[in-house]
Each structure stands twice: as C-alpha cells, then as structure tokens.
Amino acid sequence: MAWNEPGGGDNRGPRDPWGGGDQGPPDLDEALKKLQEKLGGIFGGGPGKGGSSSGGGFSGRLLGLVGVVVIGVWLFMGLYQLDEQERAVVLRFGKYIDTVGPGLHWNPPVIDQVIKLNTTKVRAATLEEIMLTQDENIVEVNMSLQYVINDPTKFVLKVRDPEISLQHAAQSALRHVVGDNRMDLVLTEGRAQIAADVRSRLQEYLDMYETGILVSKINIDESKPPRQVQAAFDDVIKAREDEERVKNEAQAYANAVIPEARGAAQREIEEASAYKERVIANAEGEADRFSKLLAEYNKAPKVTRERLYLDAVELVYSRSSKVMVDVEGGNNMMYLPLDKLGQPDAVGSSPRRLTLDSSSLRQITDAVTDQLRRDAAVSSSTSRGGR
Template identity: 70%
Template structure:
C-alpha cells in the first residue's frame, strides 16, 4: 500500500506505521525524551516547568564525563614497554627529547613520538666488488660486515639512511685497502690483514658520519681473479704451492741431516779426546816402564840386554811372514815359512775348536826362537869338538 492511498472517509493519507490520524514522529520530541532519560540517569529532574534548565545542566555534565573519559584513554595510551635488548628515542614535537632505557615507560601521546631501536641484534650486510690492486691487477672480492647499533639517537636522527651509508663506506674502505695491497697477498695469506684494516678504516668513516653504528667484524669471504684469467691464476697458485712444498721438504731434510752431522762431529770429538787420553796414558806407561827397566838394567845389565833383544826379535817375528836364517859356519840358509806355519796352526786350532789370535802367534814365534837357539848351540858344540 502506498503512502498516499486514501484511507477512511475524511480522505486523509494513511499512516504507514499504523498510527491512524498521527503524522510522522517529531525529531525534536525524540531529542527531548533522550535528554530527560540522561537527566534522570545523572540525578536531574524532568518536568514541564524545568525542561530548559535541566537540559543545560545535562549538557555540561555530559561534556565533563566525555572529557574525563577521553583524558583517561589518552593517559592509558601513553604507556608502553621497552624490551631489554631495545632502546627508545623520544621526539617531542619532532625534536629530540630523550633516550629511554628498558622497562615500562610513559610519554604523552600525540605530543611525543617514540622510536624503538634494537641495540643488541647483530646485523650483517654483504657486497661484491671488482677492484684494482697495487700492482694494477683486477681482483673480485666478496665481503660481509657485521655491526650493531651503538647510539640509537644518532642512528635515528643524524643520517637519513644509516645502512646505505654503511655499505658505501665499506666499499670505499675496501677499495682503499686493496688499492694499497699486491694481488698475491689479496688472493692468499693477506686476506685476514685486509679484513683488519678495512674494519679500522670503516669504523673511522662511520664515526665521522655520526651513524651510531659499531662494526663488530669484517670478513673477507672470497677473493679471486676474474673468470677470464682464472686458469692462469690457478697455475700460479699451484706453482707457489709446489714452491712451498719443496721448501718444507728441504727444511725437513735439513732438520734430519743437521742433527746427524752434529752427532757425527760430536762423536769424532769424543773419539779424538779418547785417543788423546790413550796416547797420553801409553806415553806415561812407556815412560814409567822405561824408568823401571833402567833400574833393572843397572842391577843386571847382561840379563836385561838379553831380555830386550829377545823381546825385539819376538816383535819382529810376530809381524813377519817369512824368516831367512843364516847358519854360521855353513853355506846353507834356513827358511822358515811363518805364514804357512801360521795357517797350519790355525787349521789345527779350528779343527780343535780353538781361535787363532796374537797369543798363538806369539807362542809359535817363541817356539821358533827356541829352536834357533838349540840349533846354534849344537853348531857351536860341534865346532868345539873339532
């Protein structure tokens, strides 16, 4: 049914809410009813004569409640928590105000701006660069930088993009250090020293820029020549490794031969000292023997002379292998083959299980001398009988 459909005999429009003769609800009346309800809620009185005054008091009380509630909410929004690994930079009306330590903190909302910064997290940035060395060779290096935020206020306020500044400063530092280093050091044992020098130079740059960044460590992850000449550089590195290996082998050989030579030299020195002591002892013994022999000679010269003669002959016969004896008064020469006699004696001794030594030869010589004496005495007796 449409709103303007006739209803009843008086030809008035029909109320769609079923109100009959009533028109649409009055908005002012609804607001008054709502004010009366609030006035009754907060202790006001409603009546026909006091509607204006009660409405004014209601409006003031409502505003106070709303203001108090807003103030409470505003105060509660100002509380925040800072973790142990964080620091907070506080800006008041856009200007630096304070750096807040960990714990429960409060700052007025909409007035202060709080920026939290993690100061214990170790961050890392890596980059790869191709650069010239001191001897004008091209090398490719990959480096990583580990850092932490040391000063949150400088990190947030002094530099627009601290991490980009860090990367640019690191590239500048590595180029400066590599530009003062020969290529062989860059590719081999000089990488650790390069990392130390880059670390020091990079930290000076960051302190000068006031980035608030502290560099923990700089690692040279890789250093290699360009791929176009990689094969030639591999040959050079192999040659250096061979050189180092040969040096180590030579050093090992020297370490083995030098102590041995020193040992032989020491042994010769000891043998020389022993020979010296032996010669001195023999000389002293011979001198003492000669002194005692002189004493005995003075007591019995003939006997001592005979004994010295026999000892001399014995020594001569000991070293001789053949003896020719001229028999006095005859034309025959006696030949004594001492070597054959010695061999015969050695064979007999071996058969008997005996060992031939200087004592055996001395006994054989004594026997020959005694035989010569008997032959000489026999010859003398025969000549006397004639």
C-alpha cells in the same frame, strides 16, 4: 489549481518553484531546534511540554560524556611499555626531550613522538666490492658485518639514514685497507688481519659521523680474482705451490744431509784428537820405558843385552810364520815348521803366540844339531855299504 494561478498556495500570493518571491534567509534557532528534536528521537526523547529545555540538557550531558571518552582514549594511547632490550627516544613537536629505558611510560599522544629501538639485537649487513690492491691487481671481496645500536639518540637524530651511512663507510674502509695490501695477502693468509683493520677503521668513521652504531664483528667471507682472469690466477697459484713444495723438499734434504756431514766432521775431529793423544801417550811411554831400561842397563849391561836380544827375537818370531835356523859348525840350513805353531786353534780364534826364552832356544838348537848329526852318520854308512 496550478501553482501559478491566483489563489493557489497560501495567502502570501503566487509561489515561485525556483525559490523566487519574498523568501528570506533560514532561521538558525529553528534549525537548531529541529536538530535537537532529531537527536532526541534517536536517543529516546521526544517533543513535549518543556521539550526545548530538556533537549538542551540532554545534549550537554551527551557532549560531556563524549568528551570524557575521548580524553580517556587519548590518555590510554599515551601509555607504552619498553622491554629490557629496548630504548625509546622521545620528541615533542620534533624537538628531543629524553631517552627512556625499560618500564612503563606515558607521553601525550600527537604532542610527543616515541621512537622505540632494540639496542641488543645484532643486525647484519653484507658487502661485495671489486677493487685494486697495492700491487695493482683486481680482487673481488665479499664481506659481512654485524652491528648493534649503542646510542639510540645519535642513531635517531644525528644521521638521516644511519644504515645507509654504515654501508658507505664500510665500502670506504674496505677499499682503503685492501688498497694497502698485496694481492696474495688479500687472497690467502691475510684475510683475518684485513678484517680486523677494516673493523677498526669503520668504527672510527661511524664515531666521527655520530651514527650511534657499534660494529661487533667483521668477516671476509670470500676473496677471489675476477671471473675473467680466474684461470690465469689458478695457474699462478699452482706455480707458487710448486715453488713452495720444491723449497720444502730442498730444506728437508738439507736438514738431513747437513747434520750427517757435521757428525762425520766431528767424528773425524774426535778420531784425530784420539790418535794425537794415543801417539803422544805412546811416545811418552816409550821415552819413559827407555829411561828406565837405561837405568837397568847401567846396573847389568850383559843381562840387559841378552834380555833385549830375546825380546827382539820373540818379536820377530811372533810376526813370521816360518823360521830358518843356522846350524853351528856348517852351512846346512834346516827349515822348522814353526808356522804351524802360529796358526789359530780354531776358526775365528787368535793365533798362538810363540814365546822362547834362552834355555828353550838352546835346547831346541842342541836337539836339532843332534838330529842332523845322526842323519849325517846314517847317510854316510849307507853310502859306504853301497860301494
């Protein structure tokens, strides 16, 4: 029988397949009962005598067990441990509560937010900038810096992005310091001092911003002119090196000549002083000798005159290699080979000094006179015999 024919279905009349007719709202009690029956079938229970009450008790116990498990998991999720090098900033609904140190801690999950930070880890950042120096030259500087987090609370709460702020502050400090120095200092021996000045200024900026960052070290890895002017800059550096080399050579020459000249001048001064002292001493000695000689002359004038004469003759003969003797009683002059007596005995030895006193001189004179007379007599007899 069709669904819309009379008598089809149940006694309530014809049924409307589209939900029409006299159908009312669903019964909630019946829906809950069906749900309990399905849960009871899943966990081993089933409908029976008193099935309605037993199903409600089982559902309550199950819900309680599920609640206990959920609470346990929630409590377990709140446990966390911090190492010795870690610190944690605790926020409750976004508000700062505390900063905790190493150890085992618990905070309610979802309610509290725990931000862990390693405060001993050394972090690094690099920076490369092109900037102007004090003498209006362009340089390219590569800088590396190392830093640690010394205040976790400020690092998390005071600045939105502390590491970006660190980059900006480093750029500002580097430009400020390089702009106060000349190009040759930035490129050569001034890099260490520039790094120290940048670190000091950068730390002032970070403290003023309250970033909680401590800069431990800054290195100027490389400083060079831009690539476009590298060749010209190399020529300038070479010229400066040549200038420095020539200066060093000139200084070395001056260091060698000046002391020598000073030594020569000092030697001349010492020699002049010695000559002066010697002349003065000789003059004083001669004056003293003359005074003593005058006293002796006053005592015995004849003897003193003869002695002075002999000394004078001795002095003259010692300075001459030839001696002429005037013979008494005539104008004949005899040449004495006394120059042989003044010659040195050997090569390199000093000449012998001729010393004559009055008696020796008189004996020599007498011997010479006798020899002349004999020669004259022999020559006169020879002439007579020839006649």
